[in-house]
Amino acid sequence: VSSVGVFDSGVGGLTVVRALLEQVPNESILYLGDTARVPYGNKSAATVTRYAENAARFLLGRGVKMLLIACNTASAYAVDALGASVAVPVLGAVEPGARAAVRASTTGRIGVLGTLGTVRSGAYLRAIDRAAAELGRSVRIAARPSPLLVPLVEEGWLEGEVPELAARRYLDELHAEAPDLDVLVLGCTHYPLLRPLLQRLADERWGRPVTLVDSAATMVAETDELLGARGLRAAPGAIGELRCALTDEARVDEVGERFLGRTLGAIERVDL
Amino acid sequence: VSSVGVFDSGVGGLTVVRALLEQVPNESILYLGDTARVPYGNKSAATVTRYAENAARFLLGRGVKMLLIACNTASAYAVDALGASVAVPVLGAVEPGARAAVRASTTGRIGVLGTLGTVRSGAYLRAIDRAAAELGRSVRIAARPSPLLVPLVEEGWLEGEVPELAARRYLDELHAEAPDLDVLVLGCTHYPLLRPLLQRLADERWGRPVTLVDSAATMVAETDELLGARGLRAAPGAIGELRCALTDEARVDEVGERFLGRTLGAIERVDL
Numbered sequence: 026v027s028s029v030g031v032f033d034s035g036v037g038g039l040t041v042v043r044a045l046l047e048q049v050p051n052e053s054i055l056y057l058g059d060t061a062r063v064p065y066g067n068k069s070a071a072t073v074t075r076y077a078e079n080a081a082r083f084l085l086g087r088g089v090k091m092l093l094i095a096c097n098t099a100s101a102y103a104v105d106a107l108g109a110s111v112a113v114p115v116l117g118a119v120e121p122g123a124r125a126a127v128r129a130s131t132t133g134r135i136g137v138l139g140t141l142g143t144v145r146s147g148a149y150l151r152a153i154d155r156a157a158a159e160l161g162r163s164v165r166i167a168a169r170p171s172p173l174l175v176p177l178v179e180e181g182w183l184e185g186e187v188p189e190l191a192a193r194r195y196l197d198e199l200h201a202e203a204p205d206l207d208v209l210v211l212g213c214t215h216y217p218l219l220r221p222l223l224q225r226l227a228d229e230r231w232g233r234p235v236t237l238v239d240s241a242a243t244m245v246a247e248t249d250e251l252l253g254a255r256g257l258r259a260a261p262g263a264i265g266e267l268r269c270a271l272t273d274e275a276r277v278d279e280v281g282e283r284f285l286g287r288t289l290g291a292i293e294r295v296d297l
Numbered sequence: 298v299s300s301v302g303v304f305d306s307g308v309g310g311l312t313v314v315r316a317l318l319e320q321v322p323n324e325s326i327l328y329l330g331d332t333a334r335v336p337y338g339n340k341s342a343a344t345v346t347r348y349a350e351n352a353a354r355f356l357l358g359r360g361v362k363m364l365l366i367a368c369n370t371a372s373a374y375a376v377d378a379l380g381a382s383v384a385v386p387v388l389g390a391v392e393p394g395a396r397a398a399v400r401a402s403t404t405g406r407i408g409v410l411g412t413l414g415t416v417r418s419g420a421y422l423r424a425i426d427r428a429a430a431e432l433g434r435s436v437r438i439a440a441r442p443s444p445l446l447v448p449l450v451e452e453g454w455l456e457g458e459v460p461e462l463a464a465r466r467y468l469d470e471l472h473a474e475a476p477d478l479d480v481l482v483l484g485c486t487h488y489p490l491l492r493p494l495l496q497r498l499a500d501e502r503w504g505r506p507v508t509l510v511d512s513a514a515t516m517v518a519e520t521d522e523l524l525g526a527r528g529l530r531a532a533p534g535a536i537g538e539l540r541c542a543l544t545d546e547a548r549v550d551e552v553g554e555r556f557l558g559r560t561l562g563a564i565e566r567v568d569l
Contacts, residue, residue, distance in 0.1 A: 273343075
């Protein structure tokens with residue numbers, strides 16, 4: 026049985042796996058986390074693209090029927106190149122997040138928080154423009170790198186003064202630029218773990234409910250559609266299995282399970 | 298002319314280069330920063346050791362006459378193995394820091410802040426015990442991982458509420474365990490950039506002056522001694538040159554020069 030391959034720089038992509046397990050439980054999943062080289066967010070386009078190619082080669086070597094790039098930074102830099110060069114369908118995190126954001130916005134003003142690489146690449150800007158054009162909408166976006174949110178999540182500081190002050194600082198800057206936004210994209214697989222905090226602070230800052238969008242749910246819906254369109258869906262009665270491959274096993278128990286919401290089971294250590 | 302090879306996981310080791318340029322200006326330096334795989338602090342002993350071996354092979358291939366491991370995590374996990382396997386003298390960051398700490402302490406109670414890996418390895422505990430035995434002193438140590446300090450430095454947040462609250466939280470936990478300490482080791486090459494903040498908070502928390510120790514000055518003094526003892530010193534009239542090799546060039550202008558205190562000049566990108 027062929028699996029859906031999910032790739033992330035680390036364990037943050039397990040938020041996408043969690044959504045897959047809930048929404049397409051009969052699909053088997055092979056998750057690859059490049060934990061020996063995490064994070065990608067501050068690294069160059071050339072390096073991140075090379076790492077994404079390493080990961081794709083590994084997953085294709087294991088016979089996956091589809092490739093999901095859960096990492097926003099890797100998606101931002103490498104999804105087009107990978108989509109053009111591999112034989113299976115490739116889905117990144119940026120396009121689904123962009124489509125979800127455009128659909129959710131009433132004011133047409135959309136904010137994006139992401140890593141330095143994701144924001145610098147301009148990928149969300151282009152993807153949101155494309156999604157708006159497809160939907161016949163007019164939008165403007167404001168993007169702010171918020172690199173400290175990743176280490177805060179990894180440290181497990183999800184509430185309290187330090188994450189609150191850091192998040193407030195990023196949101197203040199976004200508010201100054203876009204006081205009229207009504208949708209905020211969580212453009213990194215780590216950020217959904219800060220959702221309760223970010224929701225509270227964003228509502229407070231903008232003085233009205235802000236819709237937070239992350240890519241996971243939309244990625245999973247689009248995965249299901251793509252598998253259906255290509256005739257690649259698992260048999261309806263199949264019971265999906267989750268297998269994990271990591272390039273480094275340190276801290277998986279502590280950090281990985283926070284993202285997945287359950288134990289990870291057997292992990293294979295691999296070199297890319 | 299043969300160089301002194303300095304290795305770090307990223308650009309933090311440039312604090313050591315800065316001390317070398319000041320204290321042994323006639324030595325040439327080849328700096329290698331593994332910026333494509335930074336940080337090492339949360340990664341496993343096996344992965345960090347492999348990376349340190351990659352780096353040593355690269356620097357030895359370039360003919361360095363000595364190897365300085367500026368990264369505390371790499372020193373903690375790999376300095377013994379490297380010292381036993383390579384033909385040139387090897388000096389890590391942990392032993393010099395430990396010796397400086399023991400010499401500086403009056404109460405015999407020493408605190409250590411470092412990455413998760415550095416603290417978990419127990420390397421400072423062993424090195425401080427050894428240094429104390431050599432100096433005929435009795436000491437006790439308390440160590441606390443403070444992983445958020447690295448991303449704060451990389452983000453350039455060296456003063457202000459966020460770094461202050463994060464540092465205060467780590468220092469509070471150290472104070473609860475060691476209310477009698479008088480020396481605090483900055484056990485990571487990133488932390489010296491937070492020295493003004495950490496000095497102020499530590500003095501305030503312990504209610505008396507706390508001596509902050511980092512490895513850079515002692516490493517440089519011991520480098521000079523080692524070169525002298527092996528007859529490897531540069532000619533007295535030589536003008537040292539600095540060359541830099543990095544595995545990824547992103548953000549070097551912004552971040553690297555913060556550590557070095559001047560421009561880096563030409564950088565060679567290399568693969569390990």
